[in-house]
Amino acid sequence: MTRIACDRVPVLAFIPAPFTTAQQLVETEAFLLGLIAEPAGMARAGRLTGRVFEAGTGNPVPWANVVLEGSGLGAAADSAGRYAVTDIPAGEYEVTASAVGYGTETSRVSLRGQPAVLDFRLRPARIDVAPIDARAEAPVRNLGDRVAPTRVVTRRDIEERGADNIQDALRAEPGVTIAACCPVSGSGEIQLQGLDGKYTTVLLDGMPGLADLGSYGLAHVPVTGVERVEIATGAGGLTYGGEAFGGVVNVVPSAVRRTGGMGQLEAGSFGNQRVQAGVDAKLDRLDASATLSRRQTGASDIDGDGVSDFPASTQTGVSARLLARLHERLDLTLSGYSWTDERRGGAMDRVAGRSDTGLLENPNIASWGPMAVLRWQAGAASLLTGRGSWSGYRQRVFTQERWLDAFEEVGYGDLQYAGQLPFNQRLSVTLSGRHERLTENTSPQARTQSRLGLVAEDELSLGPVTVIGTGRLERFSRFGTRFMPGAAVMYAPTTHVRLRGSYGTGFRAPSLYSKLAQFCAGRELVELIQNPDLAPERSRNAQLSAELSRADYSFSVGLFHNRLFDMVTDSMVGLDTARNVRQYRQFNRGEVMTRGVNLGAAFRPLPGLLLRAGYSLLDAQDAETGRALPYRSRHAASWTAGYNLARLGLSASLSGEFVGGMPTQRRHGEHLVEGPMSPNHALWHARLAKRWGGGPDAGVGYEAFVSANNLTDFVQDEWIAQEVPLWGPTRGRWFLAGLKLSF
Template sequence: MRKILYFILLLSAFTTYTQTNSIKGKVTSNGEDLPYTNVYLKRSTLGTSSNENGFYLLKNIPNGKYTVVISSVGFKTKYIKINFSGNQHIVRNFSLPEDNSLEEIVISGTLKPVTKTNSPVPVEVYSKTFFQKNPTPSIFESLQNVNGVRPQLNCNVCNTGDIHINGLEGPYTFVLIDGMPLVSGLSTVYGLTGIPQALIERVEIVKGPASTLYGSEAVGGIINIITKKPSSAPLVSVDTYVSSWQEVNTDIGLKYKTGKTNALLGINYFNYQNPIDNNKDGFTDLTLQNRISIFNKFDFERKNNRVFTVAGRYVYEDRWGGEMNWTPEYRGSTEIYGESIYTSRWETFGTYQLPTDEKINFQFSANGHNQNSFYGNTSYQADQYIAFGQFTYDTTFGKNHDVLMGVAYRYTNYDDNTTATASDTENTPSITHLPGAFIQDEITLAPKSKLLLGARYDHNNIHGSVFSPRVNYKWNSNNNEDVLRVSIGNGFRVANVFTEDHAALTGNRNVVFEDELLPETSWNANINYVKKIVTNSNTIISLDGSVFYTHFSNKIIADYETDTSKIIYGNLDDGYAVSKGISLNTDFNFRNGLSIIAGATLMDVSTTEKGITERQLLTESFSGTWSISYKIKTIDLLLDYTGNIYGPMDLPLLGDKDPRSATSPWYSIQNIQATKKISNTFEVFGGIKNLLNFTPAANSILNSDNPFDVGVDTEANPELAFDPAYVYAGNQGVRMFLGLRYKIQ
């Protein structure tokens, strides 16, 4: 009898375990198919997306009570509760009403997918259609239309640059692809070029310190580039255009399958080989470039829909700028001045969810960067290798605690031919070990009120221990039309030996380190308020305002003025630095096809040393951006008018007799574009960039007629030295462009 009872219990357990369920159906909106909609079970690892026709299938669901979440960018999220018991195969169709961007799914603020409304951390989301309003050769240039974010050129000749967020320079910006860091100073210069934009699903931006989750460098903010899922990407996509300056940019995407593995291949090719000198200074106005980038992403099918993705990217670029008659045979010589950069960079990153009942992920990334460059006759040869890995454990305690814990490790090996990694007698590459651990607890205080507590501990083998806490509070109204967020956090940054400033390698300035650079720390406070208004005419208005304040201790300062023949790097020992300001983003969506996205940022970034306060160089006090779109539905024609405006910046001069202006003027870059949809698979677009034909003053490159300072005593007469580091905007004037997009689902 006992054996029979054991057999019945075993059979019952086996039957319960093997009883799996499924749910399928179609997702629509206003009677039209809604492709690529997220359908997942809340607080589980099970999820899928609808296909190009709106159909979805979620299978292998164990018995139990679940909340099914149906979400898509631009539409209201739906939640339904279902109790699966006993091999149920449910058919359920959903219709999602349109909504503004508050319901977008974001991950960058907390490392977990959550609707934008429910995120305790303010996250700005920009879709691929936003960047298509002003097509550019790289995501680096596309960010010029994001409020509070400015692509900063650091070199008038080679046109390399970095990204400023709320006035903080590129080394403070943390760049990620699919949540994995492209950790390195070199990536702030090159990490945002060569990413095939046809594969970008959206870009998430967090402004302010995020070191608690991401570690060093995440002081000014993070830029997370989210690529398409192989399962939901188009079968073939092509996006290409050519400009009247003879720039050619092509993005190609291809989805394919190998066995049960979904894969996505992307190729970006950019070519510009037409030297132009409109300002008559003898130098190219735009750097000539030949770049190819190959991106491949694999999404492996696993039991219970567990995640396993691996991606890789390779970028090769040959760029040069300089005197108009420069050719490669003069590379590194003192006859004709040119800045020539060969870049070879590889990256790999991915996520693997462990086969456990608990949600444990292993995330990894690695990159190698080789740079072979000459700035005139100054050689810069650099190699950098970085490996990064982290385990995260996502769990809940009780009904009110949503906890994420993690351990991470980063290895950095950097070597170049400058004084940064060399002593008087030998070469000493910089090797850094950075293990760390972090924890965050998202506490539900009330149905519409959350508190996020986080802390991180890192140990740098050179600089010692660093502790980074943060506190975030969020409240939203019952109808989600009002959202208030308050945050206080700590950020830290370890100095990068890539000379901190690309401009240091050009012209006559020498790089000098006062002492060993120590890590800098910062405290940031941010208040964010979001208001959604729906008028009687069904016009949707979104207002997103923030007040921010960041206080830096031990800040790393680049001193251009003490000795104009040098750039002197050192920590700010006797003083502090501050970045403070206010920003406002607005979004108007009218039912007649008109939409307006506009933003403005007013800020003050300064350094106080020995009681004297000075504004940070190359930092505007005011900036504004806008994007105005109108769709003529009767002929399927979309019109876009985009632009930005910047206030004056203090600029680095070489002395009192330097003839250039000490401040930049107010300036604006404006563009128009028309896009005509020919069919569901084909559209053409064209327009004009830099409508106002703004370019900096013709003498921005000082003494361009004597780039090697022949016969000049630059110490006695610094204002007679060749200097291309005075740059705040590109020299490329008005031009037309024409392109096409082709897509097969």
């Protein structure tokens, strides 16, 4: 099996299901949200109990959410409005209660290892509350109660990793591999469960947009204004598209909590310069926010031949969002984004062997689009949501005295009902439509494809056991009607333990366009020859997991097994020396199997100290030949030690990742053949930050930070001359420093 050159940098992660809906917001037991926030001081663990009532009537409010702000702990009330949060470290907490159709109420409580009782009285209100908003203030809510093993990459995680785009934010998560596919653009793919990035569906605030964002493009999505990134693996993604064989990644923007803003300046090695800015406005019936991010990097000559191997770039991202509360039970969200990436030099220079200009000049990417969401709370425990989006993607490169231009448009819309039924049953039904259109100036006519989908998910709670059945019926313009079933069961014998099992199937139509084809060139241009005889891909996924979560530690283990049929791969079929073009064609390659184990752990041994570690074991092979799939590491691990000295405003983190050897490929004439095994290697990163003032959520605050990345200075320099596609770091040790202002 072969594919276009890809730089492989595996890393790891378990992760959460995106776009919370009303049926996700009901839970009859207390739950813990995991170790994802700033550690509290350790002492005897406390317990908080109470009830949630409706103000004025005194009636209980069932299924309300109760969250200890900033702690990562919380619970869901039962049908009588009772809740319980256990194993709470000693300290002062602001506790917030909220429910569908009610406003929020916040009270302050002091816990010193003794039980405490706190009741809430909520007033009926408009629906801009956390339980029905995927952008809610609490990072997890009951995403952990979904089908698949889940995890959230929080805003604090993103900052500690020094990430400036979504691709980098997902590094060092157990079970996730970041495989950089293009040395020209710096883009990579997000691999889940050993499957290529094209099998990862990427959502923007719960809404699908461009095709193949999982395999190309997340390096261009800035983290400015991002609250968290959620990841659901395997069958948990069936609700969001049958093509999500590996899983789903959801990028969730920050909710507007108050009127204010932020600004940040950064500078570092390799010509890194970045400016970020954001502003929020919170009015009586209106929330508005806007963000801007601009980053520049210099070209890099890693092999010392006087010609830059990787290009200089300028990346710009702009986004805006408006939430209007039209009525107590009706709100409207309008949002829009624009990302651009322009490259200069780099691998384009190598083609012509000179440092100023080459065969490829000024490649650039632009992506933009508006989105709209209308939510109506039809009843006390039901929600009707309509969503729509349009997105455009333009890719241009100048070569051989002409521009190569590709423009992709994607229109999407859906209508979803979610509600609570009798006998602890929850139901959601979604009707969706998607249309794609591709125009290329090298092709005489545009290509299109579309699909209509109907998804139903029925969840039944029987005490500690929750059973979920999912069915997805889709009609494809090119392949007719397909049905994809899925099922899952979760057993929660206590508030600390969860056992899960799930099974799902998938179906994926071939993509219209390979975004790597022209923009990501090495020494030659890449031409992808269309294959009209491609068959659609099909998949089966099964997974089991167990999770233990307490106040000061958590452990998780997950097993998965995937079977993929008629897998589409890129194979090199020729070399046009006259035009200096490598020709690729897509083929169906039969059956592929991936299976493995993901382990995760977190521990608070001391006040302010949080330790995390993850390990992944992966077996990925061609099921027909038994040969290992290229560019997949069998062993991978990650670790992080973070310390927060709150009274001094100091925080420090040391993180690392281990990447085991993997089979590679190398170019040999007109073909890609088996290459040498890559070496085992480890990457280390460190970050130190100091904060003054009120911080990002209250008053004026300042933060200064420095970070050192790839401390061991490991790069894949000598492999370039061997015609081996990139699999590891392309730049050595680098440093970054910055200053942030929030108000």
